[in-house]
Amino acid sequence: MENKQRGQFGSSFGFIMAAVGSAVGLGNLWGFPYKMGKGGGFAFLFLYLIFVVTVGFIIMLGELAIGRKAKMDAVGSYKSIDKKAGFVGGLGVFAAFVILSFYCVLGGWVLKYAITFIGEMFGAGFGGVAGADYFVAFITGTTEPILWFALFLGISCFIVLAGVEKGIEKYSKIMMPALFVMLIVIIIRSVTLPGAVEGLKFMFKPDFSVFSSFESTVAVAGTALAQMFFSLSLGMGAMLTYGSYLGKDENLQKSALIIPILDTLIAILAGCAIMPAVFAFGLDPSAGPGLMFITLKEVFASMPMGSFFGFLFFVLVFFAAVTSSISLLEVICAYFIDSKKMKRKNVTMMAGLAVFILGIPVALSQGMLSGVRPIMGMDILDSFDFIAEYTLMPLGALFMCYFVGWKWGAKTITDEVASSGYPFKLKGYFSFMIKWVTPLLVAFVLYSACISPIVKYFAGGGQ
Ligand code: TRP
Secondary structure, three states, X not given: OOOOOOOOOOOHHHHHHHXXXXXXXXXXXXXXXXXXXXXXXXXXXXXHHHXXXXXXXXXXXXXXXXXXHHOXXXXXXXXXXXXXXXXXXXXXXXXXXXXXXXXXHHHHHHHHHHHXXXXXXXXXXXXXXXXXXXXXXXXOOOHHHHHXXXXXXXHHHHHHHOOHHXXXXXXXXXXXXXXXHHHHHHHHHHHOOOOOHHHHHHHHOOOHHHHOOHHHHHHHHHHHHHHHHHHXXXXXXXXXXXXXXXXXXXXXXXXXXXXXXXXXXXXXXXXXXXXXHHHHOOOOOOOOOHXXXXXXXXXXXXXXXXHHHHHXXXXXXXXXXXXXXXXXXXXXXXXXXXXXXXXXXXXXXHHHHHHHHHHHHHHOOOOOOOOOOOEOOEOHHHHHHHHHHHHHHHHHHHHHHHHHHHHHOXXXXXXXXXXXXXXXXXXXXXXHHHHOHHHHHXXXXXXXXXXXXXXXXXXOOOO
């Protein structure tokens, strides 16, 4: 039974742009470069690539195939294959709410900086305030963080409201190539600054000493694997939902390879844009979240035509963030449209409102609510991130491996992949990995990033 109401991607290119748009986001531009620099440069990249091949590709292919097979939202898809599996999709919808509520707050910060750089070009931007002071004053405020968050969320809703082909696909097809061009421009600017080479050295210098002890190997591996999960939008039904909008003739095996390759490429390029500039100005590369808003602001402030490049950079980050947030929002919308038979327009408004309410405490988590520490002493923003990234996503992926590898048998999925008529060369590999290797590695993330810190926290008396 073909559902005529359901959206569908208009072209293979459009789908790839949308999926890469989902994958490329704040995780790539902000998390990857400094984690790579800190985690041993090439050593980190090497581990990351191993995880892309052993976990990323497998989960990606599994999600795309489940979605295309069932042609439903995350909950409906799992349910239609197995009545007992609907909850896996439910975990994903829940995760989408949690991730969106903090992702859009961060997106709001990016938007604020993009607009302020326009002001800066005309002499009315940051008003000469130093990077750190400006940033702290902004994020600890009350009205501004909420307003920018609302604006970013509103833009995401606007795109999703227009549907799969006329919204998500259309904007991804413009924003992703534009992002790529802007990234190249910034890289050229960045690597031609005097002293830029040090930045490239920081990122790429092979430092295999991270493998010298078992503990540090495990720690770096855990970081790399969790980073890969978040960066590829896996484990919560985003890729599944996009897969459900694909026609039977799409070559899923190829897509599951191209998406991670482009995602990783852009993460590395982001490092080449950011790190040389950071080093050229003698700033600290491991500043974490502050890197983008404090360090880079300083970099642009002291660079010729810096306001223009700053603006370009933050527009680029905004494009990356918004094409990710629409994929999260679509997980929620697809659920209410497919499984609850509601209208896209109503659903998008309601989901937007719900995310807005959930996001207000996150927007205030750096200021007014900074004393609220729900999980292990972390503020609200970090707690939400922890729940989504280290608990719900690995759990979702683990359940997927269980159902596909053990309960249904990999054939359910491999038949779907093969049904498009392209040779499925990696069929044997997929069937083996999803049963044995992938779930073990995912369980490792769940253990090292979630269970072990909680156990340690309580063993230490809540310190
Ligand atoms: N992958 C995006 C990033 O790197 C974020 C993202 C989009 C995401 N959709 C997701 C993360 C689904 C987890 C799950 O920033």
